[in-house]
Amino acid sequence: MADAPKEIRLAECENLIKQIRDVISVNIVLGDNKEIEEIHILAEDTRNAKQLVRDVETLLRVEYGLDLDHKKISVVQLKNEQKLLQDKRVKFTAIQYSLQGSQLEALVELTSDKRSCQGKSCGVNSSSNRLRLFAEATLNALNDFLDSGTTVFLEDVVQYPMGRRNMISAALTYMQGPSEEYLVGSALIKQDEKEAVVRATLDAINRRIPIDI
Structure with missing residues (x-):
């Protein structure tokens, strides 16, 4: 029998996702049952957004035993000039x-x-x-x-x-x-x-x- 998914601690999970290459910021939305409803990611545009989504899926699977529908993960990528404005x-x-x-x-x-x-x-x-x-x-x-x-x-x-x-x-x-x-x-x-x-x-x-x- 597969292990039950590990409890999601919001700040901990967001910080883990921020460690993924090119990720700038993360916002996770939990439902009333404390399960992930949405993940919104702001990232640089040096990699394909689909690869970032796969990295997040892998992290959640390894760290929390959670298979999350990729449709719940949205990625917005900033071009270099937008990144400079974000930093300021x-x-x-x-x-x-x-x-x-x-x-x-x-x-x-x-x-x-x-x-x-x-x-x-x-x-x-x-x-x-x-x-x-x-x-x-x-x-x-x-x-x-x-x-x-x-x-x-x-x-x-x-x-x-x-x-x-x-x-x-x-x-x-x-x-x-x-x-x-x-x-x-x-x-x-x-x-x-x-x-x-x-x-x-x-x-x-x-x-x-x-x-x-």
Whole structure:
């Protein structure tokens, strides 16, 4: 009798797939039964996408005893010039928080291809305010990446159900000189709502900020 498939630990599995040659980033979607529903891969275009899919299938079979339908694996490949733009985007690298009585201090670290910056925000640790603190810490970290005359501030951040999953959306106002733009970003809550807040905030702003490289 064949062994039962090994339990999928999301972060561990994503990190393993990232070790495959040419893979840049991975997003795995699990169903309610904790089985893999979808795998989305961002990769360089130096190899055929079908070969990348076969590599993922082999890894899952060897590491987890799982035979996954190749139709559940999607691959997007970046050309060299797209890869350069991807490398220059601000990325989320760390999140921390501390509690003292009813006060929560959120700390978020963001990194570009050349430097890292940290942002903090402190306030009441209420269910309605907690998400705002992590969004504000993210924007405070972004300040060091912005050109002079550019300002980004938080309008709102909310959590809501979508289908069988929960989402975070962040609404921002982006001002550069006299111009003003309303931005909205969203992120799926995988395991931690705090990380989803950071990712939703970056989803809104990451393609628009003029990064000081």
